[in-house]
Amino acid sequence: MVPILLAAAVSATPAPVADESSAVDFGAPPKIRNGLVLGLALGGGVGQGSGYPNNSQEIGDPQYYASSHVMPGTGFTFLVLGALTDYLNVGFWLGTSSFRSTDERVSAFGVGLRVETFPLIVVAPQLQGLGVFTEFGLGSARLTTEPGAQIEAQGTQSFIGVGAFYEWSFGHFLGGHFGIGPSLEYDTAFSRPFDENGLVASARIVFYGGN
Numbered sequence: 618m619v620p621i622l623l624a625a626a627v628s629a630t631p632a633p634v635a636d637e638s639s640a641v642d643f644g645a646p647p648k649i650r651n652g653l654v655l656g657l658a659l660g661g662g663v664g665q666g667s668g669y670p671n672n673s674q675e676i677g678d679p680q681y682y683a684s685s686h687v688m689p690g691t692g693f694t695f696l697v698l699g700a701l702t703d704y705l706n707v708g709f710w711l712g713t714s715s716f717r718s719t720d721e722r723v724s725a726f727g728v729g730l731r732v733e734t735f736p737l738i739v740v741a742p743q744l745q746g747l748g749v750f751t752e753f754g755l756g757s758a759r760l761t762t763e764p765g766a767q768i769e770a771q772g773t774q775s776f777i778g779v780g781a782f783y784e785w786s787f788g789h790f791l792g793g794h795f796g797i798g799p800s801l802e803y804d805t806a807f808s809r810p811f812d813e814n815g816l817v818a819s820a821r822i823v824f825y826g827g828n
Contacts, residue, residue, distance in 0.1 A: 652827025660819025729754015
């Protein structure tokens with residue numbers, strides 16, 4: 618009789634249930650970021666360029682080599698992204714930069730693919746607005762002397778950029794919301810005849826079409 622009662626008591630004891638609140642459901646619908654993302658970033662920084670004219674007969678010849686000083690300037694980026702999840706935005710960017718002194722100017726233009734991630738959204742929700750990004754594409758850059766705008770070096774080349782930003786959400790418009798905050802990025806454009814580098818701190822504002 619006792620074994621029967623013990624067996625019944627054991628069978629009636631509920632099995633332990635996993636703490637579902639601690640599990641991360643990466644397939645859950647987005648709650649923070651969703652839909653089409655349109656954005657702008659505008660700021661200032663420093664940049665430099667060096668290389669040769671875009672002429673095969675002059676590339677590599679020291680007499681045609683030109684290099685600028687590190688100069689102050691501005692940078693502008695336009696974004697068209699899609700917020701795939703709360704922690705991932707993917708899309709396209711278009712950017713320009715211009716750094717100059719009294720007698721030199723380095724300018725660049727590029728367009729390509731951009732990926733933004735929010736790596737701390739799960740482990741530190743209070744920092745869910747902290748993001749990092751990488752972007753790459755194609756464009757052109759040149760070094761000119763002023764006044765007269767004589768081209769000293771130029772090239773059509775690849776662009777690569779990396780950076781970090783923080784965004785605070787605010788406002789609601791047409792079913793979406795805005796995000797605003799600072800951004801810091803390093804960009805480099807490189808080709809056989811010419812290289813350009815820039816470090817820019819910007820103010821970034823975006824509009825999320827969903828949520």
